[in-house]
Amino acid sequence: MINGTLNRLTRDEQALLLEVLFSQRYALDLVSVEIADIENGSKPTDELVYKRLIALYDKLIDEI
Amino acid sequence: MINGTLNRLTRDEQALLLEVLFSQRYALDLVSVEIADIENGSKPTDELVYKRLIALYDKLIDEI
Numbered sequence: 001m002i003n004g005t006l007n008r009l010t011r012d013e014q015a016l017l018l019e020v021l022f023s024q025r026y027a028l029d030l031v032s033v034e035i036a037d038i039e040n041g042s043k044p045t046d047e048l049v050y051k052r053l054i055a056l057y058d059k060l061i062d063e064i
Numbered sequence: 065m066i067n068g069t070l071n072r073l074t075r076d077e078q079a080l081l082l083e084v085l086f087s088q089r090y091a092l093d094l095v096s097v098e099i100a101d102i103e104n105g106s107k108p109t110d111e112l113v114y115k116r117l118i119a120l121y122d123k124l125i126d127e128i
Contacts, residue, residue: 003086005127013120017091018078020098020117022067023107026090027081034084043087053084056077063069 028060092124 006014021027035053037043070078085091099117101107 003083005091005124006082006086008127009120009123012116013123014082016113016116016120017085017094018070018081019067020094021081021085022070024094024097026094027069030081030084030088030090033088049080052076052080056073056080059073059077060069063072 028057028064031057031060092121092128095121095124 009017021030031053034043035050035057038045038050038053073081085094095117098107099114099121102109102114102117
């Protein structure tokens with residue numbers, strides 16, 4: 001699932017993206033959409049990534 | 065601009081969020097919205113963060 005563009009970003013740029021993601025309060029929505037895409041079959045993934053996404057969703061929702 | 069929730073995520077969870085951000089092709093939109101919020105005055109920031117966002121936007125747009 002690793003994306004080429006993501007790999008070409010510096011660690012500082014990756015950190016800035018994460019800060020903006022939370023500044024825009026979009027992290028939970030983003031993970032929800034990805035899980036929905038997997039569950040409706042429009043996005044292939046493996047069991048491990050799916051479980052990691054569910055765990056991340058649960059962690060983010062606890063933070064609200 | 066650092067967010068409490070972000071700090072409570074593990075590095076693996078942060079990496080997963082970034083992967084999903086690119087998987088959903090939403091990175092450029094996310095940075096654009098943040099820049100627009102700053103430019104229209106609805107979000108305060110300092111000059112350095114604004115310059116980093118512009119540089120990140122330029123890097124992301126070059127990747128398309």
